[in-house]
Amino acid sequence: MAKGIQSIEVGYRILTAVQEGPGAVSLKEIAARAGLAGSAAHNYLVSFLRIGMVTSSGRGQYRLGPALASLGMTAARDVExxxxxxxxxxxxxxxxxxxxxxxxxxxxxxxxxxxxxxxxxxxxxxxxxxxxxxxxxxxxxxxxxxxxxxxxxxxxxxxxxxxxxxxxxxxxxxxxxxxxxxxxxxxxxxxxxxxxxxxxxxxxxxxxxxxxxxxxxxxxxxxxxxxxxxxxxxxxxxxxxxxxxxxxxxxxxxxxx
Structure with a gap:
């Protein structure tokens, strides 16, 4: 199998954990779903917040963000x-x-x-x-x-x-x-x-x-x-x-x- 970048794969697990919902998801739940320590999941979420891939209510609750929505709309048009x-x-x-x-x-x-x-x-x-x-x-x-x-x-x-x-x-x-x-x-x-x-x-x-x-x-x-x-x-x-x-x-x- 070709080599990949593990951090990207971990990040995808985190985004999928947020996608599961329902609604906004807590840091604790995201970490558990992704199989990570809370601190590790938090570091990823900080980066995702900066680039708009997730949003936060400020109470440690996360949802998918507008950057992912834009990517998703493009994918919906292009993916068969x-x-x-x-x-x-x-x-x-x-x-x-x-x-x-x-x-x-x-x-x-x-x-x-x-x-x-x-x-x-x-x-x-x-x-x-x-x-x-x-x-x-x-x-x-x-x-x-x-x-x-x-x-x-x-x-x-x-x-x-x-x-x-x-x-x-x-x-x-x-x-x-x-x-x-x-x-x-x-x-x-x-x-x-x-x-x-x-x-x-x-x-x-x-x-x-x-x-x-x-x-x-x-x-x-x-x-x-x-x-x-x-x-x-x-x-x-x-x-x-x-x-x-x-x-x-x-x-x-x-x-x-």
Whole structure:
């Protein structure tokens, strides 16, 4: 790995600690979040105050400042968020050894925009395009967090295709059952009924309006996928989803641990 300047990286941790909020943040809390002694954090904050990257109420409470707002507006114009998501999906695949996918919602259901196979080439080949909502982790995340008017008709159609008939009441019951589990965990996890022996885990990506923008998912053979909450794979997925949500400008409540 190329050499860097550690103080810049430490400074970034401090700014991220301030960004977490909510509202103005105390020196003690900033230091704890950044993993620094209070005196060290204070020295950085003094410099950030001088150049307008943070502001202070004078009572040891800090907020992000106008200099960062100016940089952020420029970045918002110039940064392609999907490029960031795609790069992180590739890195996540390499870190987990599993397949990854970036999924959006369309009027016809979940739509894979990008996918990356695992490094061992043991994962079935995903294809970009439409996938079912009822039998995919991404679909479960979408039906949990998107407005019902966007997802209900898709679920009714899928249930009718499976059973020959379905109505909105049945679809609503199914959605609520799925949504309860996703909300409790913060992500969706399931075995793929259409592909025995494989599973998927999906996490939400939030935009600047606090709305669900995409789902980032990992997919692989069940015997290679750690589906425990504190295991090898789920924390990596959730960290990636939180980082991307933060970079897309989501409110801190959507990406704070």
């Amino acid at each position: 968020h999907f490029d960031l998501i795609r790069e992180r999906a590739i890195a996540l695949s390499e870190a987990t050894g599993l397949g990854t996918a970036v999924v959006s919602w369309s009027s016809a259901g979940p739509l894979i925009l990008f996918n990356k196979g695992d490094v061992r080439n043991q994962i079935f080949a995903l294809r970009n395009g439409l996938v079912p909502a009822r039998t995919t982790a991404a679909g479960h995340v979408f039906v949990t967090y998107l407005p019902r008017e966007l997802t209900l008709s898709v679920i009714v159609q899928e249930m009718a295709a499976e059973a020959g008939s379905a109505d909105e009441a049945q679809a609503k019951i199914w959605i609520e059952d799925v949504a309860q589990g996703v909300r409790d965990r913060g992500y969706a996890v399931l075995e793929l009924s259409g592909l025995p022996g494989y599973g998927a885990i999906g996490a939400p990506l939030w935009n600047a309006e606090g709305q669900l923008a995409n789902v980032l998912s990992i997919t692989g053979p069940l015997n290679l996928m750690d589906r425990t909450a504190t295991g090898a794979h789920i924390p990596l997925l959730l960290n990636a989803a939180r980082d991307l949500s933060r970079l897309m400008g989501a409110p801190p409540s959507f990406w704070r641990n």
